[in-house]
Amino acid sequence: MMGTKVFDTPAAAVADVSDGATIAVGGFGLCGIPDALIRALVESGVGDLEVFSNNCGVDDHGLGLLLNARQIRRVTASYVGENKEFARQYLAGELEVELTPQGTLAERLRAGGAGIPAFFTPAGVGTPVADGGLPWRYHVDGSVAVASPPKETRAFGDKRYVMEEGITADFALVHAVKGDTAGNLIFDKTAMNFNPLAAMAGKVTIAQVEELVEPGELDPAQVHLPGIFVQRIVETGPQDKRIEKRTVQATEGAAR
Template identity: 55%
Template sequence: MNKVLDTPETAVAAVTDGQTIAVGGFGLCGMPAALLEALLDSGATDLHIITNNCGPANSAVTALLRARRVARVTASYIGDNPVFLTQYLQGSLRVDLVPQGTLAEKLRAGGAGIPAFYTPTGVGTAVANGGIPVRYTREGDVAEYSAARQVATVDGRPCLLEHSLTADIALIRAEIADTLGNLRFHASARNFNPLCAMAARVAVAEVVHVVDAGLIAADDIHLPGVFVSGVVELKGEMHKPIERLRTVCPPVSRAVVKSGVA
């Protein structure tokens, strides 16, 4: 029952070309950078990545995009990632844009064995009516639009039918794991990580610390080990980049300004 793996390379060894990979994290927060770097080194290509967003231009997911290993992305946000945007507009990348809450529920439903569900999110927009560009040509023309959703009235409210999402493999990041694969996440890294693991056939996690089974209190387990196939303990100094650095000057009181100190 010991699920501890030696290296990130061992954890991604089963990934093959054309598979669907669910990647946890929100931007750089909770993104499994070590596993993604190992995936890049593995040479696997033609991948379908499911993630909330690919992060900034220095993210590990962007490294896969830059190496042309990704054929399709399902996400809620393109943002200011120039690599992602350029490949999308030049026709080399198929992109399925999904509202963020809907994306989370599609993964949760996939993990729960629910094939589809109704949601009011997107009613009256291009999400419902179709028409969101999915793929462009090299010349910049739209080659394919998203399809219209089925609409039904539920308790007097129009709702869209959304199909759940599943993946071949999930790559996630947690703070602590025990040898049975039970996970505890740190703060906001507990975002899409549990959902991605639940929706995948195989889930592997990179973690900061591994402890013996039983040392994580039952109430502190955020994701049971039944959803986790393997864990890799990060060794050495971790690189935790800041996505957007913001500095704020403290307010200066009027008394200080009048005294000439400021």
């Protein structure tokens, strides 16, 4: 370790993540995911993890690597995506999954980071999201082992709202294009997605950055997340930017 926040390697930065830890992970699909930190967790062998993330990567990249290694016990997410192993583990009763509306998940992370224990939202009112009964875990025979409980609803004016709880996690893993040694971060375009929210929700937030600079080198007006939310930072160089699903159109006259 070279400083109070700077770590030499992703492995060193996640070394104290222990079995059973809760982890908020930034990214959307494969955009802006903390891939180096995730790989370090895979290599550490830590298990029984509970993850809060918009989705769980794909079979061979991102959080999909932790899934394949059976290191995740529970996932709170809004999207299953192209991850076949995620779906298989869930339907086979090997993984507990809480599916949450995307905007609600984003606000739950932001609320947790802001010290707000709960909030009311119209999203999900009149559906199993509020009424309960969503299958969180299945038995091997396909029957429901654990179902979501009903949530408090309340009327404000002439509309009903459901109460959702803020999320905090033991650790948060995020990716930024640039950061300084004080932990101030800049995200690249849509890679902002869930990264600032996950960072706010973590008690210990670990950021991998493509480029690390000294304090004062970042324009304060360009900083997306202040260093107060970041406890550890590691420089990983340019990210391997994978495409989750490639769709191409055949050119005219090409063989079909």
